[in-house]
Amino acid sequence: MHETDMTKSLILTVKDWYQSQPEPPKIEKIHLIVGQFTCVEPVSLQFAFEVQTRNSFLADVELVIKDIPLVAFCHSCQQEYKPEIGLQYSCPGCNSPMEDIRAGRELKIDRIEYSSLNSHHEVFH
């Protein structure tokens, strides 16, 4: 299952960062950016995260997922359009096949919210 592997690498990334901190921070939220064209289901990802972080340093951390819609660019029409995933990927104006994806393939940590020594921080990636 795609989301399970995804979650494993997500946890490893956060763990590296966590262990590089001088004081163990208290992580509150992990903000993720997930493009629709990655085929990752936010609900499955939430579930995999919850299962895999149980009893770990990430237990009770909230995963906040931001969806990025698929956007393609048609060079013939010189404009962006939004393909319908699973249904229609070609340009609605001229029917050329999708060749240039401008958004929707992102899959990364946007930022981590955490607190340490009574202060609140955000780290950006």
Ligand SMILES: [Zn+2]
């Ligand atoms: Zn076109």
